[in-house]
Amino acid sequence: MFDLQRRGGVMLAPLHSLRRRSVPFALDRMLIRKAIGQSSLLFAALAIALFAFGWVRVWVVTLLDMQQFQNVLEQFRDYEKFAPISFDALFTYSGRVGMTFDEPIVILCTVIWCIARGSDVVSGELGRGTMEMLLSQPISRAQFLMSHALVSVVGLLLLCLTLWAGMAVGIEVTTLTETIPPPSVRVPFTSLVIPLSDEAPQQITVPLSDRVDALAYAAATFHLFSFGFFLLGLSTLFSSIDRYRWRTIGGVMTVYVVQLVMYGLGKAAESLRFLQGLTFFNCYKPQKMTAMVNEGGASAPWNWTQPISDGWLPPLVYPLILLCLGMICYAIAMRTFRRRDLPAPL
Amino acid sequence: MTLPTDRPDDPPALPVEISAAPDIPYGLPEHCGQAMVRTCRLSKSYGNFTALSDCSLEVSPGEIFGLLGPNGAGKTTLIRALLGHLHPTSGKSLVAGFDPQVDPVAVRRHVAYLPGDARLPRHMNGKGVLEFFAEIHPSGELSRSLAVAEALELDLSRRVAFMSTGMRQKLALAVVFGPRTPILILDEPTANLDPTVRGQVLEEVLAAGRDGRTVMLSSHVLSEIEQTCVRVAFLRRGHLAHQLTMSDLFQRHRVVARTESPLQQPTNRRSKTTALDSEARKKTTASADAASATASPATPDAMARRGDREAAFWEVPSELRSSVEVGWLDDGRIRIDTAGDLQPVLGWLSELPLVDVRIEPLGLHAVYRSVHFGDEAVVSAGPPCSTSSDVGA
Numbered sequence: 001m002f003d004l005q006r007r008g009g010v011m012l013a014p015l016h017s018l019r020r021r022s023v024p025f026a027l028d029r030m031l032i033r034k035a036i037g038q039s040s041l042l043f044a045a046l047a048i049a050l051f052a053f054g055w056v057r058v059w060v061v062t063l064l065d066m067q068q069f070q071n072v073l074e075q076f077r078d079y080e081k082f083a084p085i086s087f088d089a090l091f092t093y094s095g096r097v098g099m100t101f102d103e104p105i106v107i108l109c110t111v112i113w114c115i116a117r118g119s120d121v122v123s124g125e126l127g128r129g130t131m132e133m134l135l136s137q138p139i140s141r142a143q144f145l146m147s148h149a150l151v152s153v154v155g156l157l158l159l160c161l162t163l164w165a166g167m168a169v170g171i172e173v174t175t176l177t178e179t180i181p182p183p184s185v186r187v188p189f190t191s192l193v194i195p196l197s198d199e200a201p202q203q204i205t206v207p208l209s210d211r212v213d214a215l216a217y218a219a220a221t222f223h224l225f226s227f228g229f230f231l232l233g234l235s236t237l238f239s240s241i242d243r244y245r246w247r248t249i250g251g252v253m254t255v256y257v258v259q260l261v262m263y264g265l266g267k268a269a270e271s272l273r274f275l276q277g278l279t280f281f282n283c284y285k286p287q288k289m290t291a292m293v294n295e296g297g298a299s300a301p302w303n304w305t306q307p308i309s310d311g312w313l314p315p316l317v318y319p320l321i322l323l324c325l326g327m328i329c330y331a332i333a334m335r336t337f338r339r340r341d342l343p344a345p346l
Numbered sequence: 347m348t349l350p351t352d353r354p355d356d357p358p359a360l361p362v363e364i365s366a367a368p369d370i371p372y373g374l375p376e377h378c379g380q381a382m383v384r385t386c387r388l389s390k391s392y393g394n395f396t397a398l399s400d401c402s403l404e405v406s407p408g409e410i411f412g413l414l415g416p417n418g419a420g421k422t423t424l425i426r427a428l429l430g431h432l433h434p435t436s437g438k439s440l441v442a443g444f445d446p447q448v449d450p451v452a453v454r455r456h457v458a459y460l461p462g463d464a465r466l467p468r469h470m471n472g473k474g475v476l477e478f479f480a481e482i483h484p485s486g487e488l489s490r491s492l493a494v495a496e497a498l499e500l501d502l503s504r505r506v507a508f509m510s511t512g513m514r515q516k517l518a519l520a521v522v523f524g525p526r527t528p529i530l531i532l533d534e535p536t537a538n539l540d541p542t543v544r545g546q547v548l549e550e551v552l553a554a555g556r557d558g559r560t561v562m563l564s565s566h567v568l569s570e571i572e573q574t575c576v577r578v579a580f581l582r583r584g585h586l587a588h589q590l591t592m593s594d595l596f597q598r599h600r601v602v603a604r605t606e607s608p609l610q611q612p613t614n615r616r617s618k619t620t621a622l623d624s625e626a627r628k629k630t631t632a633s634a635d636a637a638s639a640t641a642s643p644a645t646p647d648a649m650a651r652r653g654d655r656e657a658a659f660w661e662v663p664s665e666l667r668s669s670v671e672v673g674w675l676d677d678g679r680i681r682i683d684t685a686g687d688l689q690p691v692l693g694w695l696s697e698l699p700l701v702d703v704r705i706e707p708l709g710l711h712a713v714y715r716s717v718h719f720g721d722e723a724v725v726s727a728g729p730p731c732s733t734s735s736d737v738g739a
Contacts, residue, residue, distance in 0.1 A: 030482040038469055129465035133518070136429060137482045138455035342431040344422060345463045 028139050031147035039117055043155050046109045047162045053109075054166025057100045061093060062176040062208060069096065082267050089291040093176070093211040098290030100167060101220045110228045111256070113159055117152035118235020119248040121145060122337055126243045129345030141338045145236070149330060152232050160225045168214035177205050216293040219301030219315070220286030226319035226326075227284045231256075233329030240333035243343050280325065283318040285311075381440070382407045382529060382560040383428060388437035390423050390584075397423040399584040400437070405562060405577075407528075410555040412575035413564040414714060419581040421564045422462055425531055429459055442528060455484060458525045462533035462564070464518030472502030472509070472517050479521045491524030494550070498543055511538045523550055530554050531562045536570060548574055568710045578710070580717040587717045590710075594685065598708035601682040601691075602675065603700035663694055670694075683708060 064072075073087050080087050084102055089095050100106060122145070125131035135144065180202040184195045234255065238248045259279040266276030276282045288308065289301040292315060304316035311318075383405035390398040398420040405411040413421045426432045428441050430450025439446055442456035466475050476495065480486035495502055498516040506514060515538045522532070532551065536544040551574050554561050565571055571578055572592065580588040662670050670691060671683040680700070684691045688705070695703070 028482065030478055034467060034478060038467070128468070129463060130467055132431070132461040133464055133466060133479075133521070135431065136454060136457070136459040136461065137479065138451050138484060139482065140451045339433070341433055342426070344426065345461070345465055 027147045027150055028143045031134075031139065031144060032151055035148050035151035038120070039151060039155060042113065042116060043159070046113050046159055050106065050109050050159055050163040051166035051169075053103070053105050054100060054163045055170040057103065058097055058167055058170030058208065059174050061096045062174050065177075065179070066091065066093070067179075082264075084285065084287045085291050089287070089294070092294060093208065094213070094216055094290060094294050095287070097167065097171070097212055098217065098220060098287050100163070101217075101224055101286035101290075106163060106224070110156070110159065110224060111231060113156060114152075114228045114231035115235045115249055115252050117148075117155065118232045119239045119245050119252065121148040121152075121236055121239050122333075123239040123242040123248045124245045126343060126345075127245045131342060132345055135342065142334060145240070145334055145337055149232070149236065152236075153229065156228045156232060157225055160221050160228065163224070164214070164217055164221045167217060171208050171212050171214050174208040175205050176208050176211070177203055179203050213298075215298060216290055217286075218298075219289035219293065222301075223284055223286040223289060223319050223322075226322035227280075229326040230280055230322040230329070231326075233326030233333070237329040237333040237336070240337040240340070280322060283322045285315070285318055289315060380407075381405060382409070383411075383439075383441050383562065385424070385428070385439040386437055388424070388427060388439050389435045390420075390427055390432055391435045396584050398427065398434075401581075401584075401586045402437075403579055403586060403589065405560055407560055408555065408558045409577060410551065410561040410563060410575045412571040412578035413562060413581065414566075414568070414571060414578055414710075415581035415587075416566075416718060418583075420584040421581055422533055423584075424581070425459070425533055425562065425564060428531070429454060429457065456527055457529045457531055458483075458522045458527040459531045460518055460522040460533060460535050462537070464515065464521075466506045466514060466517060466521070468505070468507040471505045472500060475506060475517055476502065476520055476524065480524050483525045483527075485525040485527055487524050487526060490526070491520045494523045495520040497546060512540070512543075515539055516543065519547060519550075523554075527559070529560045529562070533564045534566065535563070536565065536567060544570070568714055572710045580714065582718055588713070590713060595708065595710060595713065597687070598683065598685045599688060599705055600708045600712065601684065601695060601703060601705050602679050603682075603703040604679050606699040606701055666691060666694060 070091050073090060077087065083090075085095075090099065122131070125134065135141065182195055182197040182199045182201060184193050186193050231252070235248065235252045238251045239245070242248045242251070259281060262275040263279040263281040265272045266274070266279070266282075285308075292300040292308070301315045304314045304320075306314055308315050313321075381404040384403075386402050388398060388401045389396065401420070401424055413424070415421050423432065427434050428439055428446055430446035430453055433447065441453045444452040444456070446453045467478070470478060472495065473492075476491040477488060480488035480491055492502075495517065498520065500513060500516045500520065502517075504513070506517065509517065519535060522530070522535075530551075535551070536547050539547065548570055551561055551563060555574070555576075561574075563571065563575060572595075575592055577589065577591050579586055580590070662672065669685045673681045673683070675681050679702075682691075682695070
């Protein structure tokens with residue numbers, strides 16, 4: 001309570017009694033509420049899209065028989081090098097469901113959230129002219145930025161979990177039909193298969209959860225979060241420098257596209273393979289994590305000592321690199337924002 | 347206690363006296379000294395452009411202080427530097443005893459600020475905005491903000507995005523008048539408001555002053571400054587050109603009259619150091635010379651006929667010399683600016699061969715014009731007003 005004193009019928013607050021009402025760790029409760037209010041609509045839309053897509057994507061997997069899927073994929077064997085993992089790792093239901101994390105819709109939703117929220121923090125407020133009134137209140141720039149960042153990061157985490165939840169629901173409620181061929185025997189040293197019965201192939205229906213464990217995608221979800229966290233940090237960094245949000249978004253998208261092109265070129269040409277190591281996309285390996293779970297168990301993606309088969313670093317290090325890069329971006333953004341002049345509203 | 351200086355070429359540290367807490371409700375902390383706002387040679391440059399240059403001023407606790415100047419004079423730059431939004435190129439400042447560059451949060455804890463272009467979160471409705479700002483400021487008071495909004499007849503159920511410019515300004519005023527902070531900084535608070543609401547806002551400013559709050563008011567409307575402020579500073583091209591106490595201004599008058607016969611303008615006009623721009627001064631002198639040539643053809647014969655009378659006319663009694671300034675208007679009329687009590691001046695005036703005498707208070711408009719268009723006499727007449735060279739250093 002403030003130590004108020006009455007004078008002339010007016011409640012007056014002496015200077016020394018003025019205190020902040022804030023939550024710890026340099027965050028401000030009201031700023032957090034404001035950020036939630038501003039982002040809730042976008043979050044709701046993206047969460048619904050990701051949940052629904054995760055569910056539908058799993059269901060779509062069951063529509064295509066594994067044998068048919070294998071035949072289709074074999075047609076593109078020449079382009080396997082562009083795939084995040086080998087085609088053979090995809091010839092499982094788990095591998096096919098794991099492809100969800102590389103679907104354009106998932107990436108798009110994540111990128112939209114990260115760039116929208118990251119670009120809003122400084123240049124967005126400056127562009128709208130609301131920064132002047134907000135920072136005229138007794139809140140520090142660090143509080144302002146961190147409160148916004150908290151909402152963005154938690155929102156990102158929830159979006160990733162929403163996708164995972166959608167996939168988990170899809171796995172639980174979806175059934176698949178498998179064809180069991182009649183018993184047969186293969187003649188040794190020949191390719192001859194002799195049926196032992198003249199019965200028609202038997203079709204059975206099994207729950208997808210018998211073939212796929214939703215927990216196998218925990219590491220992939222963590223990778224998606226790390227990917228988004230880096231983008232959030234990058235967007236925040238650009239935003240902290242700029243005063244126009246459209247320019248911030250343009251800058252981040254330019255970096256994104258350039259990195260994507262570098263990654264693609266690194267995949268396409270052996271001589272340019274080094275480019276892969278220079279892009280943050282190289283650290284986003286959700287399908288690889290899924291494959292590792294299938295091969296080495298649930299704990300395989302969390303190893304931080306044993307390098308992965310076709311990479312230089314242990315599996316856990318890749319998302320940690322993204323997280324570290326995101327943290328560095330946030331740190332630079334904080335420093336820049338605290339030192340810069342705030343332009344007056346235009 | 348003094349502010350630490352980091353570099354040898356820093357401006358001198360602001361002397362801050364330790365004194366007992368002033369006997370006002372919004373008193374300063376003990377470490378703050380006498381001034382609620384104090385700047386010392388505060389400058390802000392953007393590349394080659396200097397927005398604020400060597401601005402030194404003080405605002406006392408409980409004072410309503412006006413900032414005047416044309417667009418781009420540096421008023422908003424000064425205010426935003428005081429709040430820590432801008433990092434000064436050089437100079438120091440203290441607000442409520444805190445350096446905005448060292449502890450801007452502490453500064454803003456003691457300040458309620460209305461920006462010149464107040465924009466509020468568009469996704470909130472009016473009441474939500476008031477709740478938000480009342481909650482975020484430690485001395486925020488929602489009931490008071492709501493009362494101000496009601497007095498301004500503001501529809502709080504409407505979302506900010508759908509409010510008109512005037513409504514948004516009213517809402518911002520309700521936000522700013524909510525917290526009971528020791529300092530209130532208002533940058534053009536009556537912009538976009540109708541005359542009735544303007545009056546209410548000015549009354550609120552006066553009430554803040556009566557409550558002992560320190561108010562800094564930036565405005566282009568001279569009558570509002572006259573109506574509310576105790577003291578006023580004029581900024582021009584980033585320089586603090588002039589400071590004036592309103593009580594002194596109200597004691598200043600201008601006598602305009604015609605002489606019974608044309609007289610030659612005096613050549614020994616008193617010169618006084620002001621912050622006037624030299625170009626503007628030259629322009630004024632040139633126009634005055636031109637006017638004198640038209641009004642009083644100084645032929646040798648005419649000079650000879652009027653010699654004694656003219657000399658007597660220009661001989662201002664010694665006891666009035668410190669408070670009287672004589673000059674000419676462009677239309678050839680004589681102009682006598684006075685400061686202080688009119689009684690002794692009236693006696694002298696009655697002896698002069700003047701006709702069509704008119705005495706009028708020397709309003710802020712005349713001072714404003716003098717500062718910005720170079721009429722040195724208005725600025726310099728009367729009791730010396732502090733200028734940028736003698737404030738706060």
